[in-house]
Amino acid sequence: MIIENSLNQNRQLKGEQVFGLGIADALFDGADFLEQSLIWTAAVLGGTLTVERPDVDRGDAWDQAVARGRAIADAKVHGAAPAAYRALDIIAAAKDGDLGAGFDAEDQALADLIMGGELRSGIYAFNLVQKRAKRPAGAPDKALARPVTKVGVVGAGLMASQLALLFLRRLEVPVVLTDIDQARVDKGVGYVHAEIEKLLGKGRVNQDKANRLKGLVSGVLDKAEGFSDADFIIEAVFEEIGVKQQVFAEVEAVAPAHAILATNTSSLSVTEMASKLKNPERVVGFHFFNPVAVLPLLEIVRGERTDDASLATAFGVARKLKKTAVLVKDAPAFVVNRILTRFMGEIQNVIDEGTPVAVAEKAVEPLGLPMSPLVLLELVGPAIGLHVSETLHRAFPDRFTVSENLAAVVKAGKRGFYVYDSGRPELDPEVAALLKQGDVVLSEEQARDRVLDAVAQEIGLMLDEGVVAEAQDIDLCLITGAGWPFHLGGITPYLDRAGISERVNGRKFLAPGVASVPA
Template sequence: MSKTAELLKGAAEGFPDEVVTQATVRHLDLPGGAGRFALITLDNGFDHTKPTTFGPQSLTNLDAAIDQVAAEAEAGEIVGVGLTGKPFIFAVGADLKGVEVLKRREDALTIGIGGHEVFKRLSALPVPTFAYYNGAAMGGGVEVGLHCTYRTVSRSIAAFALPEVFLGLVPGWGGCTLLPNLIGADRAVTVIIENALNQNRMLSGPKVYELGIADAIFEAADFLEQSLVWTSAVLRGEIEVVRQDPDRGEAWDQAVARGRAIADEKVHGAAPAAYRALDIISQVRNGDLREGFAAEDQALADLIMGDELRSGLYAFNLVQRRAKRPVGAPDKSLARKVSKVGIVGAGLMASQLALLFVRRLEVPVVLTDIDQERVDKGVGWVHEQIDMQLLKGRINQDKANRLKAAVTGSLDKAEAFSDADFVIEAVFEEMGVKQQVFAELEAVVPEHAILATNTSSLSVTEMASKLKHPERVVGFHFFNPVAVLPLLEIVRAEQTDDASLATAFSVAKSLKKSAVLVKDAPAFVVNRILTRFMGAVLGAIDEGTPVEVADRALAPLGLPMSPVVLLDLVGPAVAHHVAGTLHKAFPDRFGTSENLGRVVEAGKRTLYVYDSGTPELDPEVAALFKVGDTVLTEEQVRARALEAIAEEIGLMLDEGVVAEAQDIDLCLITGAGWPFHLGGITPYLDREGISERVVGRRFLPVGTAGVPE
């Protein structure tokens, strides 16, 4: 047994049973007479939708395959070695299920070293090595290819990334060291930091080639065949791969500085992974790979045993698993077919909904409003967005024509909705208006049609209470911007039946949204928590705390935006309206800010102005404020806000607004953009002891989103 195999065998003892990746060697004669070639295929033996990952046993299998080809190369029996994956999947990195349960730092360090030791053997072989990125490649899947001499990529790849920083790790099997030395520090910062912190943005095959990560690009249909033809040409000297040496001077420092600015903007220093990755990128500007690999090992060991990764994996599992199997959703067999969608309203929200429905469902969508000008404007906006998709090459002309033809407008609800299967209202947030709209709809839609409301805070039960068939009314609450935020709060009113609810979940799935079933309670989940949180901050301002102090109070959490910036995004009028709704329901916990009321009454749409390039309180807003003389520190404001959130979450769970605390975290991550490194909010409240202090209990079992005890 090799030294590396012994190392990995010891690490495997701390791992659970993993999906083991096999590394199969086969031989072939390269075209053009280049010689005998060894091709290693990574395959876990499952169907093509199951990812190929690397845990200790998988790395051991790859190590054994390299043993075989190394002996053949030393004997002069082969001229090169290739590495590829099963159809559609190259490899997606470390086995995170195993990483998640590690309890000792030495085991985490062993995993880092073990991965390096195996992957480095590819670059140490006496013959050239080739990585053929034939499908999805992420994390360690990208990194194993970086250790090869050459790389090709399939044009069809849509998922290629180093997502580690997004989860709370660093690309620790060569990514932080090899990538900047291959494509330059600035491009590496884009892949490792910027893309990862922008909701794990993926690279396409053409982009991988454009960045210089791959040396050649081929079509998917005959990707491996063309890659082997290209390999033969390289080995025969007919093709020379020329790479530009990266700028190791001032440009390198500027790239690292840009990465730090991105990290500061996204996590505000609250999560260490991005900064550790940047430290390594800075460290390897001299091209010392050994030093870089050692730094990656130490960073991996530290971060694997830290809170950020555990919360990141907890959040990742929520988004990848729980969101795809909504708790409490009725049997999908009850869902009715939706072949036409109606939308009441043609404003910006309604237009966004129309665009989403037509793109995802590809069925007729009709908008109505109170006058032709509004209808034309809404339909026109949807058509413009479709044309933009065409210009960007995301759809072809035929599809653009079909989608545009499917979106129409009408002033006549009876004509527009007489054959609609699903009708959603997006009108003014006032109960009387919405009840009137539903009464009009019930008179004209088919008996089977679902009536949905996009209300953000009003009672769906009350909205349906005057209808003959309230059982077909369901809450369908989207978050703005509709195209970006994945969450869809599906609200079951008191009389909503299973068929209507099942249809709502079926539509949500077709829309590619993360649906969470919520009880018909004031403001549901996200808006209720954010309003309580915002109320604590606004209350501190009303008492006399300077706006800038209160606004900085939550910065240590690394939230996507500060409270007042969030208030500006939502809009003072909307925030004040939701606060009023919750004040009526829970007057002892939710107040309304008189200062915010004056801002709304004055017609101010924001609190901040950005003339200087940074947010500053609008002087006209400041003149409207009347404050007391109680000045709180940032720490005091933060404590007040977090304790308020903890209390509200405890009450929501007691009321059964959602099934479990995990649903609250899923809602905040997908509907409010709360960062993965927090795991939502409940892991953070548990770690800080706030949940036990305020509610008297933890929200999650001990060890959840943390190092196992």
């Protein structure tokens, strides 16, 4: 529990769990907790109550607990962050009950870790999430934001339905979905209703609020009927520029002049999307990450003609949605998808050239990422991954490739590279038969260097292009949008301390002391 909870973002235990595990000696109701605690403590001190605790098993059970802790640490960070392993070493050494030696070991571990790069990266990451996220760099004056009293959602698929639910729960204003046929509209509204019922069943909302939320969501086929009085309209339709331009043209024709037109595109140009509209200044990128309810990041994209009032309104809505908003330049794939596509694209290149899949995957394990590149590809969807790589290849053909093997996997209708028949990921034999590889086989270290060099290069170019204000925004995006760990600080602190930034770009991303021991 010491290891597992701390590695799960310091997940806290409830009182019943603490008592059940034997960590606490007594359990009291919340209503009179303080009074009962004092009575219990007085009884123990006065000798009228004896606290009985079972003898600690310092045999096999102790060793098994430490082994279990190491397995959890390996699964979470793959040896990348030292703190959990130092804690396990101390617990293992404490088996003989020498309290003094245990305290001495703790003191030495703390002294070592306080000067370590992982702790400094963790503090840096904490400050990004707790401070920088609350004051987005480049956001316009809040006073310019317009009120949002009704939201329109174009599309009623899974992503659009998730967005409708989020707007409904956070803003508690009318939300209207539209789609191309009634069956889709009904399915989208039905999804929202079903999710509200789940919240009711879990006690997250009461019956009155559930009824009120259900009453606020509706679906129509006619955009004029649904959007004529909407203040904020977001599209979540097929990721093709022509389709999105048509949708915005239809919406602009019926929406009020002040309404914000937002797009959830993951990689397409917001400026191009708005280029044929009469009022392109009110179009903003509003890119969520899936699952919408879990990942905090919201990339807010300013098109070439987006005005401050529209942008301020977008940031105001983001705050009410309780999202971490980062201002992003209108550049291909924005921040997270651009970095992840370069990262995963280089892994795919290594595989295509001849390195075994298992070696390429294992190469990046020392980073301690939440999942391997090909498992992430499965979560995103190979077709979406291929689409984004094609978009970036058109923009930057010298750095982004389109893998023929990935295209073959998509064409075959495979959902990923792995099967899980044994309970663990194993290369799908059908996918293995599709792969056409060269004869260049890299070691894990060579593959890792190549991948990280590519990431460092791409981040350097993004900063030069002004995609975001500073490297800190890159890291904030990766932490909150891709789940990259605190011990990496996102990624730039790791690239700095590993010497990769200077090797690739000739300079570090961060000044000394920002995410490292002060010079």
